[in-house]
Amino acid sequence: MKHSTVELGAPTLHMENVGFRYRNGHQAVQGFTLTQRAGILGVLGPNGAGKSTLMRMLATLTRPTEGAIVWNGADCVREPDALRRSLGYLPQEFGTYPALTAREFLHYLAAVKGLPHAATAQRVQHCLELVGLEGAADKRLADCSGGMRQRVGIAQALLNDPQLLIVDEPTVGLDPDERQRFRNLLTDLAGQRLVLLSTHIVSDLEASATALAVMEQGRLLFHDTPQALLSQAVGKVWQWTIPATDLSAVRTAHRVSASLLRPGGVQVRIVAATAPSPDAVAAEPTLEDAYVWLLSRQGGRG
Numbered sequence: 001m002k003h004s005t006v007e008l009g010a011p012t013l014h015m016e017n018v019g020f021r022y023r024n025g026h027q028a029v030q031g032f033t034l035t036q037r038a039g040i041l042g043v044l045g046p047n048g049a050g051k052s053t054l055m056r057m058l059a060t061l062t063r064p065t066e067g068a069i070v071w072n073g074a075d076c077v078r079e080p081d082a083l084r085r086s087l088g089y090l091p092q093e094f095g096t097y098p099a100l101t102a103r104e105f106l107h108y109l110a111a112v113k114g115l116p117h118a119a120t121a122q123r124v125q126h127c128l129e130l131v132g133l134e135g136a137a138d139k140r141l142a143d144c145s146g147g148m149r150q151r152v153g154i155a156q157a158l159l160n161d162p163q164l165l166i167v168d169e170p171t172v173g174l175d176p177d178e179r180q181r182f183r184n185l186l187t188d189l190a191g192q193r194l195v196l197l198s199t200h201i202v203s204d205l206e207a208s209a210t211a212l213a214v215m216e217q218g219r220l221l222f223h224d225t226p227q228a229l230l231s232q233a234v235g236k237v238w239q240w241t242i243p244a245t246d247l248s249a250v251r252t253a254h255r256v257s258a259s260l261l262r263p264g265g266v267q268v269r270i271v272a273a274t275a276p277s278p279d280a281v282a283a284e285p286t287l288e289d290a291y292v293w294l295l296s297r298q299g300g301r302g
């Protein structure tokens, strides 16, 4: 019985042929169709692929110019409130008030979001704890690190206990430690939620995403598990060491997914259907290799 209750309550996002054309005629998203349930969906694509445009449509800030977005069976254009009630959103540009403390800021946003006043103090405290900020709650935001401010951003997105959490390029500007903490936090928060995490950085998704949607030039190129993306690149990744002076020529001739300075030169990883050099040795694909391989097959820049 418990199982069927969870199934019934499981969030479902469905996009059917979704497109968005800006007023200047630029088609930023086109023909986007996918269905996604709880978990972390990594929305991955190069700069300009259309990720933020997609995120804004899903956050009901802009309406699709084509197609339909359906959240738990409700059409988001006709009934946007169904999704808005379930939504937490951390936009790419998230502004805070430097003079306020994290707690004051969250109280302010709870009021803006119309949370019941009597429950606010407890909810704010709970959200501060969820993001690990209880110790810094009364510090002015001006004195917080970038990573702490991003966690305040997540805390505000969690105020209404959302079933759909949208975070757009959340790790930009964070140092490696802060990035790691932030990824762990999102993994902890997923549970029965659907978390949409947009990024152009593959390593943001490596350990956390349960599904990937890769987009380029507004189109959905791939929607499946990270393992499925990896399996596409098996036998397509090659590695060997070249003199550092050859790197530029190798980059021009091949798709380089990684390069590593070594004492004897530069170790390059290339994605290609066949061995690109007699010295090349087949290597196990990483998610980065698989992403570069996918983009290379589309003729994009990656």
Ligand SMILES: Nc1ncnc2c1ncn2[C@@H]1O[C@H](COP(=O)(O)OP(=O)(O)OP(=O)(O)O)[C@@H](O)[C@H]1O
Pocket: 022, 023, 024, 026, 028, 045, 046, 047, 048, 049, 050, 051, 052, 053, 054, 169, 200
């Ligand atoms: N207001 C606008 N009017 C016209 N074109 C726009 C507008 N905003 C974005 N675009 C264009 O739409 C495309 C998709 O932009 P979008 O910001 O959604 O991409 P993105 O994948 O989020 O990239 P980034 O990571 O650089 O933000 C880009 O070519 C961009 O130049």
